[in-house]
Amino acid sequence: MDMVLGWHTRISDKRGSTENFCKWHEALLMYRYAHKNVRPFSAVCQNNYGRQVIFTRKRQITKNNIIEELNKALVIHEQNAIEIEYLDRYYRGDQPILYRQKVNRPEINNKIAVNLAYELVERKTAEMCAEPIQYVLRGTDNHKSEEITQLNITMDSESKQECDIDIHRWRSICGTGYRFIGNDDGQGQLLDESDFSLSSENPMYTFVVYYSNGRPAFSCQIGEDENGADIYYVFTDNEWFDVRNDKIYASGINGNRAIPVIEYPNNARRLSDIEMTIAITDAINVLTSDRINGVEQFVSAWVKFVNCEIDIDTFRKMRQEGALVVKSNNGSDNKADVDVMTSELNQTEGQVVFTDLFERFLSIQGLANRQGNTGGDTGSAVELRNGHYDAGLRTAINEPILKKSERMALRLILNRLRINKGFTLMPSDVEIHINHNKLDNMLVKAEVFEILLRCGINYKRAVKTIDMFSDPEQVALESAKRMEMLFPEEQPTTATPNNNNNDKTADE
16 A cells, blocks of 8 residues: 555646556556456566566476575566466456546446457367367277277376366466376275376466476476465476475475476467457457447437526426426527537447457457358358368467377376386377367268278278277277178288199109
């Protein structure tokens, strides 16, 4: 409060300055609405868009330097956390338009937040996670095929898809997400079939620090004890630390031999989908609110009295009756008149501006337009014109970034399964399959499948190629007996030497 009073004291002497008064008013709003999105995002991030990646110059993180490196990282993470909180609140509908103040006719101040950020995040998430991410075997080894089927079943029992959806929401909201692979230690849910747990971590309280070569150095998860004091859980490849009050409270060996916190960046710059077009969505909010204000001001127009006087009570009474009777005060020279002051906003021009902004929003984000067919458009023509094809390309270039993080998590999970359940799968045996819409061109896919089988392609490879099923390994396993009966593998035959020519020569 002292800061706000200080602003008031310094500016009260210069109240005539509009700029200083606006600064004072902004500071007052920030105090009144703490942790609210009062300011535009550009002011919060100071036009440094994207979350800052945290690096360390140390070659190795040990108990001797972890406190120093953690404190350095927290300084950078604090700014990242402020931006993440802003973007998360923006996604939930807390947007600057809700705190707009009007000087002219302040009683008409509609604040409409068209939450395009929510639609954007949900559509981006659905493109990647509407179907579960599946692990598909490279090759046709029957034993490994059974293992990868068991791996998919285990991931499903751990509700991996729900965890994936939450991670991808965070990626789209703030530019990055985190997965934690923890130990159940015999304390999992009832009838839990795995010895590990999967969870999505809040990026406001989680971060990963990297070496200069891009390899993870350590992770940090921020929690609280019973008294509300901060606890920092730090993992390196070899050790874990419990840090409190700038001291190592506890430590131990990291049995994973890898950092169990995996970062899932939205892109290399950690740019969120929301901040890419946040200026456009703010402008759409202002435009929509002003259009509603224009309608309300037209309906609630002022009444203008010319050369006549009327008291308030009489005016209210006659307004209820729907008629006014007035007299000229200055004779016939200055005739009295009563008129309604109307100035309606041109809604057609407003719609043109809205359409332009919305189309730019869709174009920048790579989203498809939902407008219908016109004339004799074919399905392919609609996909090209309405942006469905471009949306598919945007999704495709995002997949390698996702698969890189997914493979890091897979290495850690497979290592545990090798130790505890004797799995023989290696990460190179597994193909990460991100499923999209399986209903497109089903007739064509079925025809291609039949052609592949008739050409002698292994049925397991054919099932994976047509991309018709969300879990091709399970489909191949269930169809194995019938497929082997319909399309048996030909056994190689050894050619017997033909001695007829030799016998003929000998006889001659």
